[in-house]
Amino acid sequence: MSPRTAAGALLGRTARLRWVHLVLGGALLMPFWLVGSLVVLPLAGGGETLLSGSVSGQFGAYALALPLAALAGLFPLVRPLSVAMARALCGVDGVRFAEGPARGPAARRRTAAWFTLHVGVGGLLSGAMLALPPFAVAVMLLPVPGVREFLRVPASLDRTWVYLLGPLAGLAMLLALAACATAAGALLARYAPVLLGPTPADRLAAAEARAAELAVRNRLARELHDAVGHALSAVTLQASAARRVLDRDPAFVREALTAIEDTTRRTVGELDAVLGLLREGDEAALAPAPTLAEDLSGLLARTRATGTPVDAAVETDIASLPALVSREAYRIVQEGLANSLRHAASSPIALRITEAADTVEIVMENALSEAAAPRPGGGNGLKGIADRARLLGGSCTAGPDGDRWRLTVRLPLTTGRAGSAGGAR
Known part of the structure; x- marks a missing residue:
């Protein structure tokens, strides 16, 4: 040395x-x-x-x-x-x-x-x-x-x-x-x-804290994807439809602009809530999603304002659904409509909501076209729907059915499963 x-x-x-x-x-x-x-x-x-x-x-x-x-x-x-x-x-x-x-x-x-x-x-x-x-x-x-x-x-x-x-x-x-x-x-x-x-107990506590943080981040990602993604798809199609008939149908243009205003106002409120959670780290600050009873009709109206026909059949009392199930079902319907608008905008959409054997079933169909095929690299819409269904103890299937694209989601209404899913959120 x-x-x-x-x-x-x-x-x-x-x-x-x-x-x-x-x-x-x-x-x-x-x-x-x-x-x-x-x-x-x-x-x-x-x-x-x-x-x-x-x-x-x-x-x-x-x-x-x-x-x-x-x-x-x-x-x-x-x-x-x-x-x-x-x-x-x-x-x-x-x-x-x-x-x-x-x-x-x-x-x-x-x-x-x-x-x-x-x-x-x-x-x-x-x-x-x-x-x-x-x-x-x-x-x-x-x-x-x-x-x-x-x-x-x-x-x-x-x-x-x-x-x-x-x-x-x-x-x-x-x-x-x-x-x-x-x-x-x-x-x-x-x-x-x-x-x-760190001791093994410290590592376990750190892993649990990391898992909880990732769960919150995944929830935020789903909320942003479902709310903002649907809004952008709807607004884009509404503006496109209004542009095409600007000179021929002023009434439709006014309706489309009103729908755009309503959609963006609601989405800005949801976006502010999510960004507030990111800034403050307080999950309680995140406003819950609307329920089917609160906004299903508005959601369908905003979708129809894009010029896409939506045939909705609601064969259950959506006001009596448990709040957690109703909120998650709203997000599932919202994302399903957004996927249809994104991949097959000109295709009429058929929506059916039924209840049987303590299960609410959501079925959404539209004509199968090349636009409905999965995009290169895939998307997160169907994955988010599957995650929401899984957290409630339900199931989700999606794919071609003859010449139609069908999305089927079943959500249990039992209190025990709904309570455990609420904790998972």
Whole structure:
């Protein structure tokens, strides 16, 4: 190792930060050491004090302080404080540390072990950093006249060779202290991710939080796709139909423009709600979708305003459907209509909603054409419909049926399944 490399290892930025980490460990040990001193020094006798006690008394207080520090390390909040210091000062990649307070016995034990190691090693090195440098400097100044008398060097050491070796001995002491501090810092950096890293329980909690976040994001994606996608398809076709008959049928144009205004106003409100959730992270802020009873007629009217005939047969009392089933059924009908407009705009749409055996069935058909074939790369409309049906415990089938494209969705009306699906949302 070259002198420059050795100097970098002992005095470089990483080494200096780890020294600071060790000093902080010594500072954290002080309260426990003071408590240990109050117990040990009176037992030692001889009128010893905190500052003038014997070496054995000082180390006795240190030995008693370590178990006290281990007990303090069991508190959950010790881990985030320790992680913050280790992440900033130990030179270890921050992703290797656990986040949040220690939960569970295993995490608390590991945190207590780390805290004890940190304050124990830091206390020893901090004491050495306070005591050794002044002594080393004094040894280096032995050749200076008057220093020997001031330091009261014993006669047995009053030798010329001792004075000549003083500077070298003092420098060796300082280098040894720097090497010990560097080794101690490297030791803590090695064990920091081991003792402060995530436990299996932490990884499970992180996975569950990630799954919950993805579930919310998937729900937002479905809401945006169904609401905004349907609106854009409808508005595009409404504007196209109005343009084609602008000179011949002013009444239809007015109806189409009114439908465009209504569609965009409703969609802007839904878009604001979803974007508000993205900004604030509060799922309760997301306004629920309309139900079939609230807006099925409006949805059909806006679709017909595109110039596409829609033959709807509702053979059940949609007002009596459970709210969750009715909302999801509304989104399914909305997306089914949007798919028909997107892939087969000129084809009449047949919609039938029936109820039988505690199941509501939604069937939507339109003429099969090349436009109805799946797009390159596919889309998310049918997948979103299938997801909504699955979350309610239902089923979804879609595909060609002779010369027709048919979408069939069955949703159970049982309270138990509807309740569990509501929780899944």
